[in-house]
Amino acid sequence: MAKQSNEQSSGIPSVFADLTHADADKPFDLSAVDAADKRLGSGDKAQDKLQVEALAVQLDELQNLFYADKRFAMLVVLQGTDTSGKDGTLRGVFGRMSPLGVRTVAWKAPSAEERAHDPLWRIHKALPAKGEIVVFNRSHYEDVLVPVVNGSISDEETQQRYARINDFERALVETGTVICKFMLHISKDEQRERLQARLDDPTKRWKFDPADLEARKQWAAYQKAYAAAISATGTPWAPWLVVPSDSKTQRNLVIATVLQARLQSMGLRFPPAPPELQGLKVE
Template sequence: MSHRPQSLRSALAVAPGTVNLAGYDSSATPLAPGKKKATVAASARHAGALGELQERLFAERSRSLLLVLQGIDTAGKGGVISHVVGLLGPEGTTVTAFKKPTPEEAAHHFLWRIRRALPERGMVAAFDRSHYEDVIVTRVHETIPQAEWARRYEEINAFESALSDSGTVVVKCFLNISYATQRERQLARLDDPTKRWKFQEHDIDERAYWSDYQVAYTAMIQNCSTEVAPWYIVPSDHKWYRNWAVGEILQETLTEMDPQYPKRDLDLPRLRRRLAPPY
């Protein structure tokens, strides 16, 4: 009998070293609670647990969590932000979507804009795309020399190691979809008037670079899945599974962090007397 992984993180985490992204089934549903209906119901149950854990993290104010979402266009980064990160309380959450660098950002080191969006103690920050764009897009479109983007892997690992040392837990989810699934989702944007605003013809142009992106993503994961900040390859052809999986990874991570409410040295009898009815 095969050994069943004890957690979704252990099932989806990529060990440091060689990885073959082509060998991952983007339509798989490892450790799902059941079919679609049961899994959607399980996702809804994340709300209570995540809410309590986040409140404890916010109250503790000593650590933070950074969720990094990467994936090709239509992989579902925005969907995870809406359906999973949206379960968290807004007071303790920040969301940053990284687009093409502005002239100001491009004038700085590639990590400059990332550092500005890092979570403060007690906070959860979610990145829709991230510093990894600087070893993906730059490589695929050859906008910088190979020596430069290759050097960035070590810079990123050192950066994430420093974050871990300072109390920020880094959770990196690669949302893995197939070429066919991307086509279906792009067509859905064209067919649905409420989704056409998301469509850009440039996204079709980018499909010509699919193989190049897969090579770049593979190298990203291979070089930057570390002990302190592993990559989780999340099968994302099924949106319902993707949302459950990222929610489960967050819940497992926060449960392991086990944030605690701070102890207060209060004179409770005196404070209760002050709140007594004025008889």
């Protein structure tokens, strides 16, 4: 069984160094990240969209090789506030990939059965197999965000959950799972515009949840909880990348660029053909 190095951060292009957190002993200043940052953009939205599409095609090819190689699994975490663009990322970055070998899991509030177990119990059942890429739309990090903001767990329990997550992710990496964690970072003004757009558009109104307005009232508390979680769980084996996401095109460009670099750095290869197939002719 192939192992991935604990130093996964090398798969993130250096242009994102200030947006990457891989040291759980140091705090990460989320407030210093400009949600409107467009460092990868050309300045031409149409051209950037074409680049995202080209990257999506390349990712499809790399995913095909990843599936054939079957030495590794990949877990992609998309975490962010309401309207941050998790669904849009799935369409824009992963939409070209074959359903064979790619799976999405959307996490909601835990059920009664799930609450009766430890917070990672339900996560284990959804993890990727070798050759598979699984994308989490929200994730196990909900259990160190919502309960923290609502005050339903103590500071001590929160620290224990951070530690368990770090141990859990390290164990995954040591047994061949690559972990890519993206926090989709939008501004409060951008969220307001996106929520209003949902209300105003009959084709999007079904996505509106009044609970989003209640969570919006806790904006500052959630930003604090995100910063704390990123600070405590950004590690060399599973670093966080905070993705400026006020621009949907820029968000997709960043994530597609990072995933391409990560997959290309893995030395993926097609498995050798069985010897008995050498010279075989189909009649």
